[in-house]
Structures are given as structure tokens and as C-alpha cells.
Amino acid sequence: MKAAVCKAWGLPDTLEIMELPDLVPGSGQVGIQVKAAGVNFPDVLIIQNKYQFKPELPFSPGSELSGEIYAVGEGVTHLKKGDKVIAFIGHGAFAQQVLAPAASVMPMPPGMDFDTAAAITLTYGTSHHAIVDRAQLKSGETMLVLGAAGGVGLAAIEIGKALGAKVIAAASSEEKLDICRQHGADILINYSTADLREAIKAATDGKGPDVIYDPVGGIYAEPAFRSIAWRGRYLVVGFANGEIPKLPLNLTLLKGASLVGVFWGEFAKREPKNNLAAMRELLGWLNEGKIKPHISKRYTLNETAQALNDLAARKVTGKIVIHPEE
Known part of the structure; x- marks a missing residue:
């Protein structure tokens, strides 16, 4: 699988698109084939070592995504291969595959498209x-x-x-x-x-x-x-x-x-039940048409640096997403 990789702290143009081994989920995890990944301002900061959360190098940025489960790890019973899901992870979404704790994965509501699902979490x-x-x-x-x-x-x-x-x-x-x-x-x-x-x-x-x-x-x-x-x-x-x-x-x-x-x-980590209740209310508002994410542009995985540069330069309205399979 391919991923945008941060090998050293720096600006978006230092990211490399690399071929990496396919990911195998461990106990309590699911493997997700990423269909869309939301791009957010913390992604610009995290690759420069300027964010509160500092992953170990090398890593792929990107924290929110939608996709389809391709494998489930031991002990996972509420999700199965083929499920369409939404996930929020610390990093790794700017890739064709991610591993996510099953507890942090939410089924996509019927009728929701992948871009909207990737743009609603953060x-x-x-x-x-x-x-x-x-x-x-x-x-x-x-x-x-x-x-x-x-x-x-x-x-x-x-x-x-x-x-x-x-x-x-x-x-x-x-x-x-x-x-x-x-x-x-x-x-x-x-x-x-x-x-x-x-x-x-x-x-x-x-x-x-x-x-x-x-x-x-x-x-x-x-x-x-x-x-x-x-x-x-x-x-x-x-x-x-x-x-x-x-x-x-x-x-x-x-x-x-x-x-x-x-x-x-930090709220989502410390108060997961309250966060889940908030997400349910948001999905209800989405279904009622009270909210609707504005997706202004879509990028390929090879255009990850451009997506981050556009966001940093404040050229973006609403949300932008990356399609890793393109």
C-alpha cells in the first residue's frame, strides 16, 4: 500500500509518497481501506513538530477518515469485513490503509458518501x-x-x-x-x-x-x-x-x-461517552439537513503536500479531502 510519510520534521513539501507493506490488524483493531481522508490544520503543524501531539518518526499525518474494513483483529465482534466506517485516529490517515482501535470506529450511516463521512469528525x-x-x-x-x-x-x-x-x-x-x-x-x-x-x-x-x-x-x-x-x-x-x-x-x-x-x-479521549453522544446529535442534524459539510476540493495521495500548503495559505473554504486510492 502507498502512504504519504513524514520522515523528518519539516514543511509539507518534505513529505514522501512511499510503498509500504500491507497492514495486519492486531487484537482489538480493524484494518481500513481508506476511501477519503479529511485534511485539517493540525496536520500542517504535526509534521513540523509544532502540535501538542508528537508522534515518533516516521509517520503518516492525517487523523480523520472514512473507508471500508478489509480485516478485523482478534476480539472484534461488532465490526466485520466490508463494513463502511468512519474513524478518528491520532495519525496515519493519508495512506491507502490504516489500523484503528475498533472502539474508535463508527459505522457510516446509510446513504452517507465517503467524502462527507471523512469531513465531519474533527x-x-x-x-x-x-x-x-x-x-x-x-x-x-x-x-x-x-x-x-x-x-x-x-x-x-x-x-x-x-x-x-x-x-x-x-x-x-x-x-x-x-x-x-x-x-x-x-x-x-x-x-x-x-x-x-x-x-x-x-x-x-x-x-x-x-x-x-x-x-x-x-x-x-x-x-x-x-x-x-x-x-x-x-x-x-x-x-x-x-x-x-x-x-x-x-x-x-x-x-x-x-x-x-x-x-x-482531549475531550474525545477523556469523555468518550459524551463525545459519542455529540456525534449522534450531529449525525441526526445531518440527516435533517441542518448541517452539510462543504467539500471545496479533492486531492490525490500524490497531491498531499499541495493540499496541506493550500490549507496553510488559507486558500481553502470549508473542508478538503484526500483520496488515497487515486
């Missing part, structure tokens, strides 16, 4: 954990989403609307904002041309958003936090900008506001 899981669990967003409240046209951003918009909230989407271009509008955003802010604080003030009649969803960090964090409503919740989701902001803590006092950390991977 982005929607992160946004659900952030908005429903950590922020406890309520119907009638207002949420501001920064970097709203990215994978987690669009997921956040859809989840906010599913909960009955008013959603303000902020992004860097009119093209990206049009995608946000198509996914349900009520108000659009182009923060490359508008004064962010003034735009937020106008959009909320001076009250400020009850929840701010921030996967970007950088220069927009402080003006956004200065605009938050009384008792607001500021969700620290990630730092796609590359810069970790330094917020004056007196702002939390003045606004009676909360800074709330969001680390979905």
Missing part, C-alpha cells in the same frame, strides 16, 4: 464541543465566528443556527463570506476592509456577541474580545493565524466574561 466534533458543551450557546443569543469560511468556522455557523442563535460571520474576503451566507450566517463582516470593533458594534446594536468562536488568534482576538457582551464566552479554538494572542486579563473582569479553552481531541 471540524464538527470540535465545533459541537465548543458551542454546545463549553459555551452552552442558547436560542436567541448571538455568536460571532472568526475565520468563518474555514472547516470549523462553517461547522460553527451551522451548529449555531441549529441551536437557534443569531450568527455573525467574519472572514477575509467577499468570496469567503458568500460561502458563509450559503451556510446560514445572518450578518457578514469582511475584516480585511472593515473596522472589526465598529462592525461588531453595528451588528449587535452595541451589546456585543454572547459567544465568540475563535479558531484564528492573531490580531483579531483583542478587538473581538473587547467587543464581547456582558457574561460573554470567548472560545479559544486554535491559532490558524500562527500567532498566539496576548489578551489583557482585565477585560474578563470588566465584561464579566469567560475565556474558554477548547481541545476536542
Whole structure:
């Protein structure tokens, strides 16, 4: 089987496409033929040794996938060869085959396509954990989403609307904002041309958003936090900008506001039952048409480096996926 392999820490162009032995599942594992693998910002960081999780070299990046089981290991009874499944693993998805603990594998709902199945785990899981669990967003409240046209951003918009909230989407271009509008955003802010604080003030009649969803960090964090409503919740989701902001803590006092950390991977590991319940709710919303992953581009395994470069350069809207068999 073939895989995109990180042999030394570096940028995406250092990845190598290699022919490797077929994988044989051990006890409690299943072997999955990968049909689609979702690409996420942590994949850009992990190959540079800049992520919280640091695998041993060499390894294949990629954490979420969909595919078909080709073999089951000893002790696995609830899954069988030929099952179509969704899996979230630490790394290894940018390959034609992966091994996954059977406990971390979920059957694909009937009628779901492989691309959608590969695009729902991390982005929607992160946004659900952030908005429903950590922020406890309520119907009638207002949420501001920064970097709203990215994978987690669009997921956040859809989840906010599913909960009955008013959603303000902020992004860097009119093209990206049009995608946000198509996914349900009520108000659009182009923060490359508008004064962010003034735009937020106008959009909320001076009250400020009850929840701010921030996967970007950088220069927009402080003006956004200065605009938050009384008792607001500021969700620290990630730092796609590359810069970790330094917020004056007196702002939390003045606004009676909360800074709330969001680390979905750790949540999924520590609270698997709660994570499974969240995924079931998401799949229910998907079936009802309340959420729909936006797949903007598909890449072959040989184009893995290009996919990661496009994501890092913020050329991507919604989700992109890799098809390892192509």
C-alpha cells in the first residue's frame, strides 16, 4: 500500500509518497481501506513538530477518515469485513490503509458518501464541543465566528443556527463570506476592509456577541474580545493565524466574561461517552439537513503536500479531502 510519510520534521513539501507493506490488524483493531481522508490544520503543524501531539518518526499525518474494513483483529465482534466506517485516529490517515482501535470506529450511516463521512469528525466534533458543551450557546443569543469560511468556522455557523442563535460571520474576503451566507450566517463582516470593533458594534446594536468562536488568534482576538457582551464566552479554538494572542486579563473582569479553552481531541479521549453522544446529535442534524459539510476540493495521495500548503495559505473554504486510492 502507498502512504504519504513524514520522515523528518519539516514543511509539507518534505513529505514522501512511499510503498509500504500491507497492514495486519492486531487484537482489538480493524484494518481500513481508506476511501477519503479529511485534511485539517493540525496536520500542517504535526509534521513540523509544532502540535501538542508528537508522534515518533516516521509517520503518516492525517487523523480523520472514512473507508471500508478489509480485516478485523482478534476480539472484534461488532465490526466485520466490508463494513463502511468512519474513524478518528491520532495519525496515519493519508495512506491507502490504516489500523484503528475498533472502539474508535463508527459505522457510516446509510446513504452517507465517503467524502462527507471523512469531513465531519474533527471540524464538527470540535465545533459541537465548543458551542454546545463549553459555551452552552442558547436560542436567541448571538455568536460571532472568526475565520468563518474555514472547516470549523462553517461547522460553527451551522451548529449555531441549529441551536437557534443569531450568527455573525467574519472572514477575509467577499468570496469567503458568500460561502458563509450559503451556510446560514445572518450578518457578514469582511475584516480585511472593515473596522472589526465598529462592525461588531453595528451588528449587535452595541451589546456585543454572547459567544465568540475563535479558531484564528492573531490580531483579531483583542478587538473581538473587547467587543464581547456582558457574561460573554470567548472560545479559544486554535491559532490558524500562527500567532498566539496576548489578551489583557482585565477585560474578563470588566465584561464579566469567560475565556474558554477548547481541545476536542482531549475531550474525545477523556469523555468518550459524551463525545459519542455529540456525534449522534450531529449525525441526526445531518440527516435533517441542518448541517452539510462543504467539500471545496479533492486531492490525490500524490497531491498531499499541495493540499496541506493550500490549507496553510488559507486558500481553502470549508473542508478538503484526500483520496488515497487515486
